Amino acid sequence: MIGADELIARCRKGARRFLHVAAAGAVSLSLGVLAPAQAQVRPLASAPLAAGAQAAGIDDVQDSFDSVFGTERRSPRSYSSDFGKQLASVAEASRGRIGVAAIDLSSGRMVDVLGNQRFPMASTSKIAIAATFLEGVDKGKWSLSSEFPLMVPVPSAPFSSAIAPVRPGTYMSARQLIEIMITRSNNYATDALLKVVGGPSAVNAWVRRTGIEEWHIDRDIATLVRDDGAIDPARVVDKRDSATPIAMAQLLSGIYQGKWMSKQGRDVLLGAMSRTVTGKRRIRAGLPAEVSVSHKTGSLNNTSSDIGIIETPDGRAYAVAIYVTGQGTRPNREARIASIARTIYEGYRAEGSSYRTAAR
Secondary structure (H helix, E strand, C coil): CCCCCHHHHHHHHHHHHHHHHHHHHHHHHHCCCCHHHCCCEEECCCCCCCCCHHHHHHHHHHHHHHHHHHHCCCCCCCCCCCHHHHHHHHHHCEEEEEEEEEEECCCCCCEEECCCCCECCCHHHHHHHHHHHHHHHHHHCCCCCCEEEEEEEECCCCCCCCCCEEEEEEEEEEHHHHHHHHHCCCCHHHHCCCCCCCCCCHHHHHHHHHHCCCCCCCHHHHHHHHHHCCCCCCEEEEECCCCHHHHHHHHHHHHHCCCCCHHHHHHHHHHHHHCCCCCCCHHHHHCCCCCCEEEEEEEECCEEEEEEEEECCCEEEEEEEEEEEEEHHHHHHHHHHHHHHHHHHHHHHHHHHCCCCCCC
């Protein structure tokens, strides 16, 4: 077993090595050399901390790593409840980063693990793309019966262009496009509506209008998928096409509470989320059959996620965002998501009415 002093010494040695490499990289930058995938990328420490080291020593090592690599602290330093402790335990991330945020929509009570750290959204960003389109419906720019073509990718090499080429495909109504982009995570339908609203910048503008920060998309889905795999999200924080779990949970909360769209828009989006067929081994697998789940999954290289609204038979609702990287395999990541969802569900139920201080 490695002691705290030895861990700190190793960390400092690694920091010196990193700074040496960074200096060499600075020379390359001065010569105009920069790989396209390096923008807004922040590497994380790759070695997990040894179990059993003294708590103070672990904190020192984490903080030393984080001061060098520019990342947030890896986990909360204290917990206000047994619920928080249990959640941190099941979201332990020695085999990859795991971020979680959940909000009780009756009381506003939030729990999180690495809730302020950025994670790749993958297809969970499709919730905001649909919401941006539905705002346009509310403003009379288009309707749910308006028809638009699917955007079908044209084969191209990774990073061969800033935007992956696509071609128009079959025309479908906006209602149909929303249905398949949410329930089946259809990328062609997503890029169809993304083009209609004005691209990633329009979706980012909609999110900014909600007042939510730490949420941003940069690419259409065709480009995101084509160029996937260049970065390992278990070891690297790439701010492109990313959000924090807290930001995503806040976005879900506002949508559920009808803050940013009409009742029609809310019903269309949440209705599609309730019919999602992807991710059967994720949030849904961790909950009793009588619990309703309206959700959206996301999957890319070495990352799996699931976000949504959990509704209980007694009328309680929770907004949940779970992002899991690493863990060896996709089934392992999905099992972690299911376990975390179960812990959130049971934790809120165990707390009972103690936090139910403000009704929606």
